[in-house]
């Protein structure tokens with residue numbers, strides 16, 4: 225059975241002018257356990273929206289998202305939150321670290337909504353991403369690349385079945401980006417987590433065994449009116 | 452646990468507004484507790500102070516003024532009582548003990564009260580407690596220029612047996628009005644925590660005959676302190692002096708008379724209490740405003756928490772807990788403030804009246820008021836908590852541009 229199965233997923237947003245703008249319309253998408261997929265598409269094709277729908281941060285207007293045996297579209301909000309915490313690790317383009325908390329605390333917080341905070345594991349993960357000597361640093365005391373690695377450690381801390389990564393290397397220089405990407409893929413492979421990674425860097429895309437373009441997947445992206 | 456971590460960090464991130472709001476709540480709490488405790492203790496101790504006496508006989512006038520003057524050494528004497536009136540009363544069968552006092556002089560602002568030695572030897576300083584002298588002293592002798600000094604006065608002026616002083620005329624100190632007569636201190640009273648601590652006691656005749664006092668009223672006294680044999684006696688004398696007679700006032704029962712004082716002062720502590728309630732409301736408002744305002748800066752953090760899997764209710768609870776913590780912190784400060792206010796107020800009341808309040812005495816309001824304010828603080832958190840609860844996640848995940 226697939227880890228993620230999407231059917232006829234639709235999502236529209238209301239524009240500031242009051243019209244309904246279809247942003248996501250995906251007839252079908254599947255992802256197997258442990259699989260690594262790169263997702264591309266021009267800006268505004270709904271990549272972030274798509275990931276947010278999968279994570280249950282947004283709810284679709286119609287369709288189904290079967291994630292690890294649960295239908296995200298029919299779960300109640302608290303159950304969706306719980307399921308997200310248990311199954312998904314999310315690496316945001318802007319890292320989204322909590323500024324008031326140290327590296328270690330950021331990772332621990334990520335764990336605490338899922339299976340529970342585990343200091344030893346949080347520490348060893350941070351060591352694994354090369355931040356063993358930065359445990360008590362606050363995000364503002366870290367370089368961009370280091371912040372990104374904290375975000376990676378946090379997303380992987382719960383050994384999620386699915387890691388969603390939204391242009392995780394977009395803010396990094398090419399060397400950093402390549403290292404970081406390798407690290408993410410390595411960790412996912414080690415833990416057996418599936419990876420759905422958004423990128424429009426051709427080098428990144430080329431390194432993935434399976435590539436999908438949202439411009440093709442998402443029928444809504446084709447109907448979008450040019451400005 | 453995690454809730455507590457979230458709250459602690461948030462409070463620390465907004466340290467200034469946390470402290471300011473906590474302080475305003477502390478002010479409300481400290482005021483409320485002080486007003487309540489002072490009101491209650493003042494009533495209880497003032498009324499308790501009269502316990503050694505049952506009534507006061509004085510010139511025709513207000514009973515309250517008479518009692519305040521004769522027992523608390525406050526206000527002016529309403530007038531004089533002829534010595535014969537004292538003798539008549541004291542020989543009445545229903546009277547257990549009657550002691551005359553005379554006022555009208557002071558020493559450096561402390562009142563001088565003329566009386567008879569049997570005030571010390573036969574009456575009580577407080578219920579069940581006799582007057583006692585600090586070792587090395589003796590009572591004054593009627594007819595001599597001698598004085599027994601209350602503990603508070605002795606301590607303030609550094610008087611000890613063997614010292615001498617010249618009284619000043621009037622109840623208020625005026626350096627131009629010093630009498631010629633010189634008095635010798637024979638003894639210092641042990642502290643009794645009663646108004647007796649605040650006066651200098653001299654023989655009745657001494658005060659009456661002080662140089663410069665009018666010869667016509669020389670034998671008059673200011674009031675007579677009365678201990679009765681029974682309650683019925685009080686009714687009889689009330690009838691005799693207040694209803695049938697029209698020259699004198701018989702202040703009895705003392706508790707009822709003093710209750711008037713608190714009725715008169717009632718508006719004052721009501722105003723203070725009202726102020727405390729208003730401060731509490733303003734403080735609760737500032738809890739609400741400060742958390743509410745901080746939310747716009749925290750929208751992204753809240754969204755991140757939700758994206759990590761925190762449920763809405765946790766976000767809600769963290770805001771309520773935050774408001775509650777500010778209030779609880781404020782209440783710790785409130786107890787400190789209460790100690791300061793009570794220390795000051797009880798010192799003033801003691802200096803002004805000799806009545807000693809106990810700032811450390813247990814009173815339920817010391818728990819009830821802080822609890823009520825903590826609940827108020829928690830309630831002030833509800834509106835911001837609702838706002839945080841309904842903070843949309845996806846829209847707030849991106850950094851503010």
Ligand SMILES: Nc1ncnc2c1ncn2[C@@H]1O[C@H](COP(=O)(O)OP(=O)(O)OP(=O)(O)O)[C@@H](O)[C@H]1O
Nearest residue numbers: 237238239247266267268269270271272273274846
């Ligand atoms: N809350 C919203 N209300 C209205 N429209 C929205 C909302 N969120 C997203 N959109 C619209 O949905 C479309 C897709 O947005 P999305 O952020 O998913 O794009 P993206 O593919 O991630 O783009 P990028 O590569 O720039 O990150 C955009 O046209 C955007 O304007």
Ligand SMILES: [Mg+2]
Nearest residue numbers: 271272273390
């Ligand atoms: Mg995007």
